[in-house]
Amino acid sequence: MPRSGPVHPFQEPAMAQPVPPRLEPLDAISRLTTDHEAVKELFARYMGATSLPQKKELIDRLCTDLVVHMALEEEIFYPAAEAVLDGSSLILEAMAEHAAIKALITKIQEADAAQQQIDDRIRLLAELVSSHVDEEQRRLFPKVRAKNLDLSALGDRLAQRQEELLSVGSPG
Ligand SMILES: [Fe+2]
Numbered sequence: 675m676p677r678s679g680p681v682h683p684f685q686e687p688a689m690a691q692p693v694p695p696r697l698e699p700l701d702a703i704s705r706l707t708t709d710h711e712a713v714k715e716l717f718a719r720y721m722g723a724t725s726l727p728q729k730k731e732l733i734d735r736l737c738t739d740l741v742v743h744m745a746l747e748e749e750i751f752y753p754a755a756e757a758v759l760d761g762s763s764l765i766l767e768a769m770a771e772h773a774a775i776k777a778l779i780t781k782i783q784e785a786d787a788a789q790q791q792i793d794d795r796i797r798l799l800a801e802l803v804s805s806h807v808d809e810e811q812r813r814l815f816p817k818v819r820a821k822n823l824d825l826s827a828l829g830d831r832l833a834q835r836q837e838e839l840l841s842v843g844s845p846g
């Protein structure tokens with residue numbers, strides 16, 4: 675709406691705060707945690723979605739984001755974590771959970787699945803992912819953060835690899 679008269683200099687700029695750039699430097703754990711939040715948000719949107727095209731689009735995004743996120747952890751974060759967590763079984767458990775999540779994603783992407791089956795599988799996927807993410811954030815990440823690991827450099831590697839994976843589409 676057009677205004678008459680002077681605009682208070684401290685009002686408008688406050689409204690026009692720039693959105694933080696997507697590739698701001700984040701350490702590895704903050705980056706992975708941000709991914710977790712984004713995936714949770716997509717699941718919540720799926721649960722509220724009513725139209726089929728909307729559901730299909732959300733499934734594509736969920737599957738791509740999860741597959742890329744798990745690849746980043748398996749290629750970069752887990753090996754680095756494993757190197758500093760002597761003898762911990764946390765990585766082994768996390769890998770087993772990834773395998774279960776990937777198997778379910780494959781089922782969700784089956785072309786002949788009925789919509790009700792897909793909805794049920796997405797609900798199950800949301801549960802698996804939620805419990806896995808909980809384990810990572812409550813047990814794995816604090817243990818890794820307590821170690822002498824360059825999480826900032828690791829975060830840069832994650833960002834670079836994420837860009838590569840997303841530019842070639844959904845991996846594996
Ligand atoms: Fe994970």
Ligand SMILES: [Fe+2]
Nearest residue numbers: 706747807810
């Ligand atoms: Fe994760």
